[in-house]
Amino acid sequence: MSAPSTPAPARVLAATGGGLWRIVLALLLPAVLVTVWWFASADSTDPQVPPLATVLDKFPTVWFAGDDLGSSLFVETVGQSVSRVLIGYAIAMVIGIVLGVLIGTFRPLRDFCEPVLEFFRAIPPPILTPILMLFMGIDHALKISLIVVGALWPILLNTIEGVRGIDPVLKDTARAYGLGPVRRLFSLTLPGASPQIYTGGRQALSIALIMMVIGEMFAAFDGIGSAIAQFQATFSTASMWSAVLILGCIGSVLALIFGAVERVGLTWYRGYLRSQRGGA
Amino acid sequence: MVQKSHGADLSVRSVRKVYTGRGQAVEAIQDLSFDVNAGELVCVVGPSGAGKTTLLRILAGLLPATSGEVTLGGTVVKGPPPGMAVVLQEYGRSLFPWMTVEKNVELPLKEKGVAKAERKRLVQEALEAVSLADAGKSYPWQLSGGMQQRVAIARAVAYEPQVLLMDEPFAAVDAQTRLELEDLVRALWRRLGVTVIFVTHDIDEAVYLGERVFVLSNRPTILLEEVKIDLGAERDQIETRTHPAFGRLRNHVYELVQQAKKGLRSIEDARLTH
Numbered sequence: 001m002s003a004p005s006t007p008a009p010a011r012v013l014a015a016t017g018g019g020l021w022r023i024v025l026a027l028l029l030p031a032v033l034v035t036v037w038w039f040a041s042a043d044s045t046d047p048q049v050p051p052l053a054t055v056l057d058k059f060p061t062v063w064f065a066g067d068d069l070g071s072s073l074f075v076e077t078v079g080q081s082v083s084r085v086l087i088g089y090a091i092a093m094v095i096g097i098v099l100g101v102l103i104g105t106f107r108p109l110r111d112f113c114e115p116v117l118e119f120f121r122a123i124p125p126p127i128l129t130p131i132l133m134l135f136m137g138i139d140h141a142l143k144i145s146l147i148v149v150g151a152l153w154p155i156l157l158n159t160i161e162g163v164r165g166i167d168p169v170l171k172d173t174a175r176a177y178g179l180g181p182v183r184r185l186f187s188l189t190l191p192g193a194s195p196q197i198y199t200g201g202r203q204a205l206s207i208a209l210i211m212m213v214i215g216e217m218f219a220a221f222d223g224i225g226s227a228i229a230q231f232q233a234t235f236s237t238a239s240m241w242s243a244v245l246i247l248g249c250i251g252s253v254l255a256l257i258f259g260a261v262e263r264v265g266l267t268w269y270r271g272y273l274r275s276q277r278g279g280a
Numbered sequence: 281m282v283q284k285s286h287g288a289d290l291s292v293r294s295v296r297k298v299y300t301g302r303g304q305a306v307e308a309i310q311d312l313s314f315d316v317n318a319g320e321l322v323c324v325v326g327p328s329g330a331g332k333t334t335l336l337r338i339l340a341g342l343l344p345a346t347s348g349e350v351t352l353g354g355t356v357v358k359g360p361p362p363g364m365a366v367v368l369q370e371y372g373r374s375l376f377p378w379m380t381v382e383k384n385v386e387l388p389l390k391e392k393g394v395a396k397a398e399r400k401r402l403v404q405e406a407l408e409a410v411s412l413a414d415a416g417k418s419y420p421w422q423l424s425g426g427m428q429q430r431v432a433i434a435r436a437v438a439y440e441p442q443v444l445l446m447d448e449p450f451a452a453v454d455a456q457t458r459l460e461l462e463d464l465v466r467a468l469w470r471r472l473g474v475t476v477i478f479v480t481h482d483i484d485e486a487v488y489l490g491e492r493v494f495v496l497s498n499r500p501t502i503l504l505e506e507v508k509i510d511l512g513a514e515r516d517q518i519e520t521r522t523h524p525a526f527g528r529l530r531n532h533v534y535e536l537v538q539q540a541k542k543g544l545r546s547i548e549d550a551r552l553t554h
Contacts, residue, residue: 169373175359176340176366177388177439187387191378268419272377275421 050238055245058238063246073227074246081212081223082250088147089208096152096204097197100159101189110160121157125150125207126214138219143212150211151204158200162193195269198262205258209251224250287319287475288353288363288442290339295348297334308334310500312348318442321469321476323486325533326496327541332479335501336447339477340366352443362392365436369448371429375420381407382416385435392439406438407431409471410464426457430464437468443475451481459517462489466515483537487530488515495536497545504536505547 034052041051063074103110103117128149136142166188174188190197216225224247231240297309308331316322326332337343339350341360350357352364365388368374375384382403389399407413410430420428429449436444446465450458466489469476480486486493487509495504509529511520520526535552536544544550 167373169368169370170376172337172342173366173368173374175342176364177391178360178362179387179391183387183391187376187379191376194378268378268421271419272421 047235048237050241055238055241059242062236062239062242077222077224077227077243078246078250081216081225082254084143084215084223085147085208085212085250085254088144088212089151089205091144092148092151092155092204092208093201095148096155096200097159097190100156100197101163101185101193103156104160104163104193105189110164117153117157117160121153125153125211129214129218133219142219143215143223146215147208147211151208154203154207155197155200158196158203159193162196163189165196166192195266198266202255202258202262205254206251209247209254213247286442287473289318290316290443290475290477291351292339293349293351295335295338295345295350297331297338297343298346307500309338309345310502312501312503314494314503314506316475316477318353318475319473321466321478321489321491322494323490323492324477324479324494324496325481325483325486325537326501327498327537328481329499330496330540331499331501332481332496333447335496336445336477336479340364340445363442365439365441365444367429367432367436367444367446367449369451371425371432371449371452372420374432375428375435377419377421379419380416381412381418381420381423381431381434384420384431385416385438388435388439402438402440403434406434409437409468410434424457426453426461429453429461433461433464433468437472440472441474443477444469446476446478448480449478450485458485463515463517465489470513483533484521484530487511487526487533488517488520493529493533495533495540497540498543502545504540504544504550507533507536 038052041049042053044051063077064072066072069075103113125146129146132142132145132149136145170188170192174184179187212223213225213228216223217229220226224243228240228243228247231237231243292312292314295309295312296307299306299308312335324332324335334343338345339357341350341357341364352361355361375381376387379387385403385406386399389402394402403416404413407416410433412427412430412434415423415427415431420431423431432449449465450461453461462485465476465478468474478486478489480489490509493507493509495507496502497504507529511523511525511529532552536547536550539550
């Protein structure tokens with residue numbers, strides 16, 4: 001832990017300056033893309049690609065019509081979709097981590113399950129939509145189930161890998177000090193596998209969004225996927241584009257939240273990796 | 281002060297270990313029997329590949345012996361026994377990187393059911409004993425190798441074990457840190473009265489630290505000799521290491537290990553000049 005020799009004020013400046021610079025960099029490309037879209041579509045007469053100005057113009061009247069915000073189309077639609085994603089994602093997390101810990105811990109169980117897991121992993125989750133519709137109809141449970149079966153695999157497979165990859169020296173240490181199963185789970189297995197669990201969770205989040213949209217397009221009368229499908233069917237292309245924008249924003253916000261949680265949860269891991277690279 | 285706990289005696293009876301993998305059986309340990317008295321510090325040396333780590337893992341209850349038995353304080357070891365602490369060579373991998381130093385030291389105490397206030401006291405005292413009182417809130421990976429190994433020692437000390445098993449604990453730290461840590465182990469051992477089994481490949485270290493040094497043969501391992509180290513209770517890195525008796529014992533053990541490397545399997549066959 002040698003202290004850097006740079007004077008403190010210079011360090012702070014460099015740190016904040018670096019942070020600002022990174023924010024500018026992160027926002028630069030979206031700004032460029034929106035600008036390009038704006039000017040490229042400005043004179044568009046193609047009804048499929050209305051000018052961005054028209055899309056934004058229609059935004060308030062389509063999404064925030066009515067007197068109070070609470071019953072606006074925006075809050076209703078986004079609320080439905082986000083709650084579906086979060087419920088499905090949470091269920092997938094719980095099932096994936098519980099099964100992953102069990103399969104990762106017990107070798108015979110792993111040998112037993114692995115071929116089947118590989119098979120299911122190879123099936124693209126959207127394929128399951130018509131199949132699940134056959135069995136479940138098109139109610140709320142179907143849309144949640146679609147998200148669960150899509151998001152489950154990356155979480156499950158990464159958790160298995162994470163648990164399996166825990167350092168044998170740490171396992172010996174835990175055994176030598178006689179750690180019981182519960183303490184072992186919370187002090188060794190879960191934190192030890194957490195870097196991979198986060199990786200799986202990140203992949204699962206984008207799959208959950210995809211499955212949410214697909215489920216709503218095929219089998220819902222509310223939610224953002226259904227809104228896109230309906231606008232498209234009624235040739236309200238400007239509204240359709242605005243719904244796509246909203247969808248993109250939902251994805252970005254969820255990814256940002258996930259990133260913030262991960263940054264806090266894996267603080268130790270980043271420090272650990274840095275120290276390993278430093279050859280300590 | 282950390283309480284003086286009472287060491288337990290350790291007895292090894294006709295332990296044999298055969299690894300069976302890929303259809304081919306490898307006999308790592310042929311036949312080992314020895315006794316370590318309560319509160320004694322014994323070092324185990326031998327040529328590399330002599331099954332030192334295998335032996336330590338059997339003593340720790342982490343690996344079952346193929347035959348024979350180990351008893352600790354009169355109880356047969358079937359799994360990791362309560363009252364036993366270990367310090368392993370790979371300090372960087374035996375500390376939980378997601379926990380602070382304090383939490384690492386505290387963890388086994390929680391499992392032991394020690395009350396919170398008492399845990400806090402034990403952790404603080406153990407960290408003070410290894411001169412890391414200020415590092416409690418750091419993470420292990422923020423510390424140097426020698427400091428990390430001191431944390432592992434503090435964890436063992438706080439546990440108040442009856443027997444402390446150390447597997448080449450200083451093999452991966454630099455030479456100067458190593459000498460400091462040797463003195464730390466001697467000092468803690470004298471203060472705590474705990475039984476210590478210290479496995480090392482360093483002959484000087486074994487003679488400097490031990491009350492007795494067990495010399496192992498090549499694999500399949502047998503015990504060549506139990507060498508009594510009569511260098512007194514007070515050891516000093518300069519005084520002890522320059523003492524003629526130290527040189528004599530060191531040379532004796534060195535010759536034994538050299539010949540063990542070439543396949544010596546009985547002390548009667550040894551050609552010793554010291």
